[in-house]
Amino acid sequence: MAEGNSYDCDMVESLAAKFIAEKAQDVHINEENIKKLASTIMEFFLDTFENKLPTISTHFLQKFDTYSFINDRNVADWLFVVHTLNFSLWNPNNTKQWRVNGAQGFFGLCAAMKKISEKGMRTWDPRCYSKMMQCEFEHIFRGDDETPIPLIHERCRILHEVGEVLLNKYKGTFVECIKASDNDADNLVKLIVNEFESYRDEAVYEGLTVRFHSKAKALVSDIWAYYKDNDLLFKLNTKNMMPIMFIHYPQLFFYSFVLSYSDRLMTRLEDINKPLEYGSREELEIHGCSLFALTKLCKEVLKKSKDVASVVNTEEFNALILVDNYFTLNLSFTLSTKL
Template sequence: MDRDGVMLPAKSGEFIAKHAKHVKINKDGNEKLCKEILSSIKYNQLQMPDTGSDSIHPSKDHPRAVDWVFVTDALNFCFWSKNKEKQWVVDGYTGYFALEAALNRAIKNSVDITNPEFYSKITKEQLLNIMKGDTDVIIPLFDQRISVLHEIGNILLEKYNGTFETCVKEANKSAIKLLEIVVDNFPCFRDEAMYNGRAVSFYKRAQILVADLWNFFNGTSWGQFEDVDKLTMFADYRVPQVLVYFGVMSYSDELMNKLKNDELLESGSDEEIEIRGCSIHAVELLKKRIEDEIKEKHLNVSVPSSSLIDYYLWCYRRKHAKEVESIPYHKTLGIFY
C-alpha cells in the first residue's frame, strides 16, 4: 500500500529516525526494555490489557458494535489539558475512557450515536449533551469533533450503505487493506506530513481503529485479520513518554526544555514529527530485538506484534503513572492523536 508517494508508517519511522536532529534512539535502552517485555511474556503478562472498561462499552454481540468502534475511534483524539483541574471527566473517567463512557451513556439513553443518519447532521447542542461531563469542562476540540462526525457520517451514507461493516467486508480479513480503505476514503484519518522533503505517515487513529476491532472481537468475526502483525505502534503522546522513560529514546536539551516548560509543539513541526516517527521505528527495532532473543534462547513464546507492544507500554504508563510522569510528554493540538 502506498498513497500517492506517501511512505507507510514503518518506512516513515525508519526515514525520520535516520534524519532526526532532536530525537535519538538508544541501543542500551532498547536492551533494557527488551528484558522487561521478555520477563512479562514469560509470566504471561503481555496480553491484551484488561482496562476495566467493560462496563462502558457495548458487548461484541451488539447489532451496531462495529459502528460503535468506528465512531469511538473517529473521535479518539486530543483529550489532554494543561490544567489537571480542568480535565474533561465523564462518570469519573478521563481521556479515552471518558469518551467511551459518554458514548455508552448516549446508547443507554436511546441516542442513535452509532447511526450516520443521525450523526452526519448532529447539532452542537446534541453533541454537547452527549459529551456532558461531570463538571462544566467541555471536551477539547469540540468543533473539530462535530466536523469529524459530519464527514464520516456523510461518507458512510454515500459510499458504504450507512455502516462501517461494509468497509470491513471489503477488506476481506486484511488489516492493511482496511487501513488503506480508511485513509483513502476518510480524510480525518489521513495522518500525514512532510519531513525532509518526503511525504511521511503515522496513521495513528486509522491503525488503532483496525487494532481495536481485532481486540474488541478477540480476533474473530469482524475482528479477524490475517495480517494484523503488519501494523506499527500508534504514535501518540504517551507511548513516546514511556520510551524515553526506559531510555529507548532521548531528546535534545532544546526539545526537553520545551517539554519541561509545557510549550506546545506545532502539528507538523520537525520536533513533533521526529518524536512520533522515532517512536514507530524504536518499537520496530524493539520487536526485532525481542524476536532475536526468543530465537537465540529457544524460548517457547510468540513474538509480540508492534500493536501489542504499544498496548503494553500504554498500560505500563497508566500502572506506573507517578514514576513515568518524571518524563514530560509532548503536547500538540490536532485531530490525529
C-alpha cells in the same frame, strides 16, 4: 476498495519513521537500552503469563465493558465513532480537564459514549450523528462538572463528514467498509485513510511529506480484538502489520531511557503554556523516533523469544501485544508517578 490514490500504508509509515529517526536533531534513540528493555519484557512474559501468550492488549480489556452491552454487529460502528473522535482530548495545563465518570482522555471518551448509548441514543449510527447540531453535541458530551469536550466544532464537523461518507457509499455502516476491504486488515487500513480525511496523518519534514496511519491501525486492531474469535467480520493477520504506536508510548520510551531529548527540546517541553504544535519539527521527531524505536523493540523481543522457543510457540508470538501489555501493566505506573 476506495477509489483514488491508494498506497502501501505500512511502507509509507515505516519509511517515514526511519527517515525522521536518521535526520532527527533533538531526539535520539538509544539502541542498547532497546535491547535491555526487550530482555526485561521477555522476563515479564515468563513471570507473568506462565508461557501463555496474551492474545489481546490490556488497552482493549480496559475499554471492553464500555461497549459490551451493544449488539455484536454494531460494535464495529461504535469503535469507528470512538476512534474518529479520539484526538486532542486534553485541555491546556492549569485548566479544568474534561472528565466523564472520573475518566480522562480516551477512556473518558469511551465512558461518554456508553453513558449516551445507555440513554437510548444510537451513538454509533451515522443517521444520528451526521445530522447532530453542535449545541446537541456539546450537551451530550459534556463532562462531569459541565466542562465541554475540547474542540467541539472540529469534532462535530468530522462526525458529519465521516457520517456522510458512510451513508452515501457504505449503506450507513462501517461493516460495509470491512466487506469492501475483502476482510483484509491491510486493505481496510488503506480504505480508511483514503475515504476518511480525518484519518490521514500527514506533515512535511525536511522538505518531504511523511505519513503516519497509527489512528487507522488502532481502529482496525480494536475491531480485530473484538471479533478475533468470531467469524462475523474477519480475522486480522497481524504478522505483517507494522506496530501500532499508542499515544503514551513516547513518554514511556523517554522514562525507560529508549529516547533522549536535547536540552533545547527539554526546555521547550517544560513550557506548559506552549505545547508542541501538531506537525512541528519537534513533534514529528518525537512521533517518528518513537515509532522507529517501537519497531526495533518488537524485532528485538521477537528475536529473544527464539531463545526460549522451548516454552513459547514462536509461530503465534505477537511481540507488539506483549510490549503493549508490559507498558500498560508496568511502565504506565512509572509514568503516572512522574506526571
